[in-house]
Amino acid sequence: MPEKYAVGIDFGGTKVIAGVVELSSGRLIGTGKKKTRQPNDVSDVSKRLVAVVDEALAGAEIAQKDLAGIGIGAAGMVNREKGLLINAVNLGLSEVPLTEPLSQHYGVPAKLGNDVEVATLGELKFGAGKGCDHFICIFVGTGIGSGIVIENKIVRGATGTAGEIGHTILHPNGKVCGCGAHGCLEAYASRTAIAKTIMSEVRRGQSSVVSDKIDPTKGILRSKAISQALEAGDELVTRTVIDAARNMGVGLASVINLLNPKRIILGGGLVEASELYFRVATEEAFSKALKIATKKTEIVKAGLGDYAGIVGASQLLLK
Numbered sequence: 001m002p003e004k005y006a007v008g009i010d011f012g013g014t015k016v017i018a019g020v021v022e023l024s025s026g027r028l029i030g031t032g033k034k035k036t037r038q039p040n041d042v043s044d045v046s047k048r049l050v051a052v053v054d055e056a057l058a059g060a061e062i063a064q065k066d067l068a069g070i071g072i073g074a075a076g077m078v079n080r081e082k083g084l085l086i087n088a089v090n091l092g093l094s095e096v097p098l099t100e101p102l103s104q105h106y107g108v109p110a111k112l113g114n115d116v117e118v119a120t121l122g123e124l125k126f127g128a129g130k131g132c133d134h135f136i137c138i139f140v141g142t143g144i145g146s147g148i149v150i151e152n153k154i155v156r157g158a159t160g161t162a163g164e165i166g167h168t169i170l171h172p173n174g175k176v177c178g179c180g181a182h183g184c185l186e187a188y189a190s191r192t193a194i195a196k197t198i199m200s201e202v203r204r205g206q207s208s209v210v211s212d213k214i215d216p217t218k219g220i221l222r223s224k225a226i227s228q229a230l231e232a233g234d235e236l237v238t239r240t241v242i243d244a245a246r247n248m249g250v251g252l253a254s255v256i257n258l259l260n261p262k263r264i265i266l267g268g269g270l271v272e273a274s275e276l277y278f279r280v281a282t283e284e285a286f287s288k289a290l291k292i293a294t295k296k297t298e299i300v301k302a303g304l305g306d307y308a309g310i311v312g313a314s315q316l317l318l319k
Contacts, residue, residue, distance in 0.1 A: 004022075004023050004024075004066055004067075004068045005020050005021060005022055005023060005029070005060070005062050005066050005067055005068065005314075006020075006021055006023055006067065006068045006069050006070065006071055006314040006315075006317045007019070007020055007021070007053055007056060007057070007067065007069075007070045007071070007314065008021050008070075008071050008072075008073070008118070008309070008310035008311055008312065008313035008314035008315075009049060009052070009053065009070065009071065009072045009073065009310065009313055010073050010115060010118075010119075010309030010310045010313060011049070011072060011073065011074040011075060011091075011098075011115065012075045012115060012141060012142060012309070013075050013091060013141065013142025013143060013192075014035065014141070014142050014220060014222070014269075015033060015034065015035055016033070016034050016035075016048060016049065016052050017031065017032070017033045017052070017306070017307075017309070017310055018031065018032045018033075018049075018052040018053045018055065018056040018310065019031045019032075019056055019307060019310035019311070019314070020056050020057060020059070020060035020062060020067075021310065021311055021314035023068060023314060023315070023317065023318060025126075026122070026125060026126035026304075026311045026314075026315075028307055028310070028311065029059075029060045029062070030056045030057065030058070030059030030060025030061070030062075031055075031056050031059060031307075031310075032051075032052040032053065032054070032055025032056035032058075032059065033052065033055075034048060034051060034052045034055075045093070045096055045098070046098075046101040046102070046105075049072075049098070049101075049102060050101075050102070050105055053070065053102070053106070064107075067106070067108055068108070068109075068317045069103075069108040069109035069110055069111065069317040070099075070102050070103070070106065070108060070109070070110040070111075070317075071110070071111050071112075071113070071118065071312075071313035071314050071315065071316035071317055072098050072099065072102070072110065072111070072112045072113070072118075072313055072316075073112075073113050073114065073115035073116075073117065073118030073119060073309045073310075073312060073313040074088065074091075074098060074112065074113075074114065074115055075088055075091060075114075075115045075142070075143065075145070076088025076089065076091060076093070076114070076115075077114070077160075077161055078112050078113065078114050078160075079112075079160075080111070080112055080113060080160065082097075083097060083098055083099025083100055083103075083110065083111070083112045084096065084097055084098070084112070085097075085098050085112070089143070089178040089179050098110075098112055099111060099112050109317065111316040111317060112316075113312075113313065113316055114145070114147075114163070115139075115145065115309055116137065116138075116139050116145035116146055116147050116163060117147050117154060117156070117163065117312075118309055118312035118313040118315070118316065119137060119139055119147065119267065119302070119304075119308040119309040119312050120137035120146075120147025120148075120149060120154060120163075120308075120312065121147070121154060121312035121315050121316070122304050122307075122308040122309065122310075122311035122312025122313075122315065123137050123265055123267070123302055123303060123304060123308055123312070124137075124149055124152070124154070124312075125311075125312075125315060126303070126304060126311060127265075127302055127303030127304040127308060127311075128263070128265045128300050128301065128302055128303035128304075129149060129263065129265055129303075130303075132149075132262055132263050133149070133150075133151055133152045133262070134149065134150055134151070134261050134262045134263075135149050135261050135262055135263040135264065135265060136148055136149070136255055136259060136261045136263075136264050136265070137149070137264075137265045137267065137302070138165060138252070138255075138264065138265065138266055138267070138268075139266075139267045139268035139271075139302070139308075140189065140190060140191065140248065140266065140267075140268040140269075140270045140271050140277075141190065141191055141223070141268040141269045141270055142190065142191060142192050142220075143166050143178070143186050143190055143192065144165060144166030144185060144186045144189060144190050144248075144251075144268075145163060145164065145165065145166055146163040146164075146165040146166075146255075147163050148162055148163050148259070165185060165251060165255065166184060166185050166186035166190065167179055167181065167184045167185070167186060168184065168185050168251060168254065169181070169182075169183045169184060169185075170183050170184070170185050170188055170247060170250060170251070171183035171188075174187065174188070175187040175188065175193075178192070185247065185248070185250075185251040188244065188247040189244045189245070189247040189248035189251065189281075190244070190270070191221065191223060191226070191269065191270045192220070193244055194221065194226065194237075194240050194241060194244050194270075195214055195220060195221035197240045197243075197244075198210060198211075198214065198221065198236055198237060198240050199214050199221075201236055201240075202214075202236075206236050207236070208229065208234055208235075208236040208237060209228075209229050209232055209234050209237075210225050210226070210229050210234065210237060213225045222269075223269035223270050223272065223273035223274070224273060226241065226270070226273055226274060227273040227274055230274060230276055238276070241274060241276055241277050241280075242276065242280050244277065245276065245277045245278075245279075245280035245281040245284065246280060246281070246284045248277070248281040248284070248285075249280065249281040249282070249283065249284020249285040249287075249288060250284060250285075250288055252264060252281060252282075252284070252285035252289075252299070253284070253285045253286075253287075253288035253289035254289075256285060256289040256290070256293050256294055256297050257289055257290050257293050260293050260296075260297065261297055262296060262297065262298070263297065263298050263299075263300060264285075264297065264298070264299045264300070265299075265300055265301070265302050265303075266278060266281070266282075266299060266300070266301055266302065267301065267302025267304075267305070267308055268302075269306065271301060271302070272301075272302075272305055272306060278301060281299075282299045285299060286299075
């Protein structure tokens with residue numbers, strides 16, 4: 001029987017990546033990538049997704065008959081049954097149909113999940129979560145989200161929105177988050193939070209090598225630019241990353257105290273780009289959490305790196 005493949009799409013706050021994945025092994029055989037931009041309308045979203053899928057298919061060179069379908073992981077709250085992106089704060093989208101347009105265009109089934117949920121699925125099957133029956137997967141980028149695995153199953157919660165660690169509250173009267181609430185972890189520890197802090201300090205006259213690399217309209221600073229600034233010893237970027245990582249560590253300590261997982265898997269662009277962020281967050285988590293709770297918890301990096309989302313999204317076709 002010929003090997004079956006699926007396309008996995010990671011639709012995030014700053015980029016959309018698609019990949020053709022061998023379903024049985026998680027092997028990636030072709031990819032496509034585009035920057036995420038503010039869409040003009042719903043059809044613009046579909047066109048963007050089709051473009052990146054076409055790029056991945058062209059690179060993979062597989063027969064249409066071997067394509068089992070398309071899986072999508074979208075940054076935001078989703079209706080899995082209807083294939084609908086309900087609300088995506090960091091994308092500026094709401095009530096957008098994602099699966100139906102792709103299914104009609106390619107003539108194959110399409111399924112939808114939250115971006116961190118599907119990344120967690122990828123790590124569970126092929127990455128750092130393989131063989132571990134109780135872990136939390138946390139991805140840090142434009143925002144912060146998590147997936148919860150207990151007894152080898154992803155926990156979705158009563159309304160399907162479990163895992164929104166980015167919107168747990170650190171400071172009740174703190175910074176305004178993109179969700180509209182005050183003091184969310186995401187407002188203090190995400191890449192967006194880092195960019196906003198740096199941008200504010202630059203406007204006050206603080207010098208930085210990234211001052212011309214921040215999008216002033218959206219407050220976007222790429223992980224690569226942060227990594228390069230850290231390597232250059234940029235004082236402002238280093239200080240800001242350490243502060244964000246400490247806040248992340250406080251959030252992780254709460255996760256350890258509440259759920260007592262065997263493993264916490266940290267991933268996402270910021271974690272991949274900055275060893276400093278990972279190290280400081282880990283140290284802070286273990287220093288702040290209850291000592292007895294940390295005895296059997298380890299914190300590791302995602303095994304699939306930036307491709308956890310597309311590998312996991314492809315596996316939706318097997319569910």
